Each structure stands twice: as structure tokens, then as C-alpha cells.
Amino acid sequence: MKLTQTIAFATAFSAMLAPSLAAAQSAPEGAAIFKQQCQMCHVSAKEAKPTLAPNLFGVGGRKAASSGFANYSPALKASGLVWDKANLDRFLTAPTKAVPGTRMVIALPDAKRRQSVIDYLLTLK
Numbered sequence: 441m442k443l444t445q446t447i448a449f450a451t452a453f454s455a456m457l458a459p460s461l462a463a464a465q466s467a468p469e470g471a472a473i474f475k476q477q478c479q480m481c482h483v484s485a486k487e488a489k490p491t492l493a494p495n496l497f498g499v500g501g502r503k504a505a506s507s508g509f510a511n512y513s514p515a516l517k518a519s520g521l522v523w524d525k526a527n528l529d530r531f532l533t534a535p536t537k538a539v540p541g542t543r544m545v546i547a548l549p550d551a552k553r554r555q556s557v558i559d560y561l562l563t564l565k
């Protein structure tokens with residue numbers, strides 16, 4: 441391989457790798473934040489019974505209010521959201537603004553902490 445090709449390849453490869461590396465680093469931080477700020481209401485293990493709030497296992501890519509939790513608000517059920525990165529980001533920035541009437545009232549206003557928690561949530565599968 442010529443040098444220019446090698447450089448092009450290396451650049452493309454690291455661009456491909458960078459987001460997943462970043463997520464791999466921030467997910468453990470997100471897990472710690474989850475323990476402090478989410479776990480008092482949310483369970484997150486596969487098939488764990490929800491108590492105060494829906495089980496967040498498998499939340500990535502799931503339709504909002506579709507986990508079988510009995511106590512979803514009508515607002516979240518009617519939201520039509522799918523929990524991709526962008527919608528999780530919007531919701532966790534200010535839940536009651538993103539979905540007026542939701543019973544989820546815990547916001548993560550700090551962008552870096554929010555991103556870490558989202559990276560962590562997406563590992564729950």
C-alpha cells in the first residue's frame with residue numbers, strides 16, 4: 441500500500457472506531473450516574489419486575505411506553521416516540537418539556553453526564 445493510501449485508510453478506520461470507543465469509555469461513567477440518579481425508581485436487568493418505573497433493559501430502539509409497565513402516563517403512551525439516541529437526549533434534557541404530562545420528572549441537564557447515561561442505557565440489551 442502506498443503511504444497516501446495507508447493514511448487514508450487509517451483516517452477512515454479511526455473515524456469509524458471513534459464513536460464506539462467514546463461510548464465504551466463513557467458507558468461505565470453512565471452506569472455510576474444511573475446508580476445515583478435513576479436506580480431508585482428504575483430496574484434495568486433483563487426481565488426484572490418494574491416497581492416505581494419501567495424496566496429500562498432493552499430501552500434502546502424500543503417504542504416509548506411499550507415495556508409492559510402498568511403505570512405509564514397517557515402522555516408517554518401517546519407520544520409516538522422511539523427511544524433512539526436523539527429522542528433519549530431530548531427527553532432526558534427536560535422530560536416534562538419533551539413529553540408534557542409524563543410522570544418521569546428527573547432531568548439530566550449536563551450534556552456530558554446525559555451522554556454517558558445514554559451510552560450506558562444503550563448497553564442494556
Ligand code: HEC
Pocket residue numbers: 474477478479480481482492493494495496499503504505506507511512513514515516517523528532541542543544545546547548557
Ligand atoms: C422518581 C422516579 C424516577 C427516577 C429517579 C427516574 N425515572 Fe425515568 N421514569 C419514571 C417513570 C414513572 C417513568 C414512566 C413515565 C411515564 O409513563 O410518563 C419513567 C420513564 C423513563 C423512560 C421511558 C421508558 C419507557 O419505557 O418508555 C426513560 C428512558 C427513563 N425514564 C430514563 C430515566 C433515567 C436515565 C433516569 C436517571 C437519570 C431516570 N429515568 C430517573 C420515574 C423515574
